[in-house]
Amino acid sequence: MDARANGRVLILLVVVLLAGLPIAVWLDLRSISEAALRRQASDMNSAITEIRAFYSTDIVDRVLAAHGTTLVTNEYKNHPGAIPIPATFSLELGHVIETRQGNLQYTFTSDFPFKHRRHPPLDPFERASLAALRAQPNQEIVDVTNHGLMTRVRLVAPVMMAASCVACHNSHPDSPKHDWKVGDVRGIQELTVEQPLATNLFSFRFLLLYLVFAGALGFGFIAIQRRQSQFLASIATKVSRYLSPQIYEAIFSGRADVTISTRRKKLTIFFSDIKDFTSTTERLQPEELTALLNEYFTEMSAIALEYGGTIDKFVGDAILVFFGDPETKGVAQDAEACLRMAVAMQRRLGALNVRWRARGIERPFRVRIGINTGYCNVGNFGSADRMDYTIIGA
Template identity: 45%
Template sequence: MISAPADLRNASSCASKALGPEPASGAIAIPPMPDYNGRVLAYTATAVIIVVGVLQDAFPHWLLWLLAGALIWPHLAHGLTRKTFLSRSSRIRQKMLLVDCVIGGAFIGLTGLVAIPAVSVALMLMFSCLIIGGIRQWLLGSAFMALGLVAGIAAVGPADSFQSPLLTSLCAMASTGLYICVTAFYSHQQARALMLAKTQIQNQREQSIALSHKLAKYLSPQVWQSIFTGERDVRLETQRKKLAIFFSDIKGFTELSEEMEPEALTELLNHYFNEMSEVALKYGGTIDKFVGDSIMIFFGDPTSRGLREDAFACVSMAIDMRKHMKIMRQKWRSQGIKTPLEIRMGISTGYATVGNFGAENRMDYTIIGKEVNLASRLESLAQPGEILISHETFSLIKDRILCRDKGEITVKGFTKPVPIYEVVDFRRDMGPNRSFLEHEHSGFAMYLDSQKITEEERQLILRALEDAADRLRAEEDLPDEIGKFG
């Protein structure tokens, strides 16, 4: 008559499959309580009510014929829903429960509406409807049960007395209570299993997030983001795009490597890469690779703001790196590193092949093409602290960045000499209104970027400069005082 709840069991089973094998300890197995078992239990409880009611003359004796139906129907329903076309029907469980409601309502009507047995059967039906389909199923089940009840009453009429003998009432209540308790127990077990599956999924999700963040350190953030959002497939594919390409290396690094211990050199190099990477990411650059003391970065893939903006961001990044390198050099000098480290940079703009190169089981996201070679060549020709750019890059940024013509060079892969330019600075930072000032001598270094200074920091810097000026003046006057007493 009634289908046992299995939605939670199905959901938990799916979650378990998604998680893979259950852990060896602490796992709660989902109890097997399918519709078939629940229906057998409910119809057996109803059969017991019929037998006791007939023996106590609460029901007419001909109702014993319903015992065969009560014992056969669960098996028949199981076969219909598993071995016939009904198995392909959507929401078959809810539909079969409505059939149970009609049968249950008809049984209540055929008993003549004897109160306690009628309420007991109705409780089993409504309990199952609420668990399986919620309020909607409960309303539909009530309507179908009412139809069955009306048909049963119309067939035999109401009983002479709506009261049932004590034993029949106790048997009806006990049968219904047993069904509800067993069903509630399995529902509780299913809820526990579902909570365990939810916890496992949450733990696995946290592990996956932690692992993805670890793996992300081996990829550029833009590439990692495009892969994890599904914008890019992880397969061997490339495309031609116009990119701004950047190369840099450290002038003097070879000499420094001969003076420093490998551990100290590694720490210095990692610090340099970390600082430069933060600058690159600030401007939206895709970090391709680190080779020795060299860095390769490009703009325009996997995201682009337009060729002009990409080129401007690339050159802006180079200028910022040059300024940042001066600050880092002063810090290294205070740590005892006397070799003057300078960064030199080259930038070109043009078409390159970008994408995944390599094998199916090991690929590298990078770029190739003659513009890559040009950027590398410009970097090798640059003087310490110099930024050399190609003509196309110059044409894209010349209105906002001041550059100096450096003539032409011959590069392999280019049929004609290539005009190159040296980046001076942002046009807005030239002249008396420039925001960045620098001054460096032995024993003194100053790098001032007024746009990045807060008002509180401004006052502290002014006091420090005033103290330094007073100290210099005092030391300047000291020889005169010594001469007077000499």
């Protein structure tokens, strides 16, 4: 039973380890995906900020400084030759990115939008981010969510008012606020990046192939081990039929060595044989005698094991049982158990005789019993190739 239990534990451990490896890879994959999306959003945010700054200072400011005919306005599409102000440029850039990049969105938004400009309301995350950035502008706020196999990263950065922006917004008729100062957080720019885990998962195709191969080998190993375990268990069951259960248990649990060795112990010996067995064999056919004798041995063996006796051997019609090895409850208790066993055997034999007479057996078995307590040698007797666990003496 211990070997079977250990085998089940080993199989369970292998299954857990094989199942745990893909789980660990999955968790690492989520972490890698999240880190990659964070990096992508942060890099894109920096790039757009630099683009807007370049557009504001190197293009818009130069156009305004030239005092030419080029108009800088948020309604540039309605004026031929006009160019957008930086905020409008950012909004248009967001539309272009969203149209051409399905997994990437860029929004430029504020709680003080120009009048007549379409402006969707801020969601709770955007409102909270805007409040946090106005309290501490030098930061980026990131929100990561996982929906099934999809990972989404939202990165929010502050849009700071530069000198040219302050002059424009404080004087523009569509501006709802006219007291902006340099460094104020006018709004936020938000980058949202989405990516299915499968995209990164297939980047690990060689690792996946390795996992599939290792898993197949693992389950193959388990199948082979299970088959071998079942084979060994069946062999052990067959071998146990030739040994007393106590001896079998002692050998296969490692408590007894399979070497030629004996020890002197005080045991109680039980011996029984069938009276007039020779004449009985002459009256019965061999098949009938075999069936009758096996039935008798089966019933008597069950009683011997019930009372803790070690069945040494069957010799013809005789049974040899001893008490006190390999397990003992004490010399007196072992002797008492042997006596109780003998009485139980006699009672059971009486019941068997009634059954056998009903089956037409004229002269059922009568058994003689001898019991003795004394010192003897007990252990493995024989040769290196063939030995018996038995007793000598007493």
